[in-house]
Amino acid sequence: MPITRDEAWQLLCDWTPSEKLRVHARAVELVMRDLGTHLRADVEAFGIAGLLHDADYDQWPAEHPKRIVAWLSERGEASIAHAAERVNDFETGSCLNSRSGPRAAERRRDHGQASD
Numbered sequence: 001m002p003i004t005r006d007e008a009w010q011l012l013c014d015w016t017p018s019e020k021l022r023v024h025a026r027a028v029e030l031v032m033r034d035l036g037t038h039l040r041a042d043v044e045a046f047g048i049a050g051l052l053h054d055a056d057y058d059q060w061p062a063e064h065p066k067r068i069v070a071w072l073s074e075r076g077e078a079s080i081a082h083a084a085e086r087v088n089d090f091e092t093g094s095c096l097n098s099r100s101g102p103r104a105a106e107r108r109r110d111h112g113q114a115s116d
Helices: 005-015 019-039 043-052 066-074 078-092 104-110
Strands: none
Touching (some): 043 078
16 A cells, blocks of 8 residues: 555654754655646655655664665655655755766766767
């Protein structure tokens, strides 16, 4: 059975003692829901990914986001796990330096590298 928003919120509260981080998670949830609407995707899944993307940060910062990604994957929520991981990539800017980020093809072209 897919994770519900209520279950995701409970997990966030259990794993995240920081009120500020929970407020941040809620804000990202709203942004992700809006993105899901814009993309005509599963708005609930997008929202849950946003809500949980930093759930492991307070207790396990050195393992972030691996712990929440693993937890979601073990529950059979691979697409939400992937989305939560990608939210963190965008927040840290690592997607901007990766081969698969939103500007990867443009950077490769600018540097004379072959496109994928």
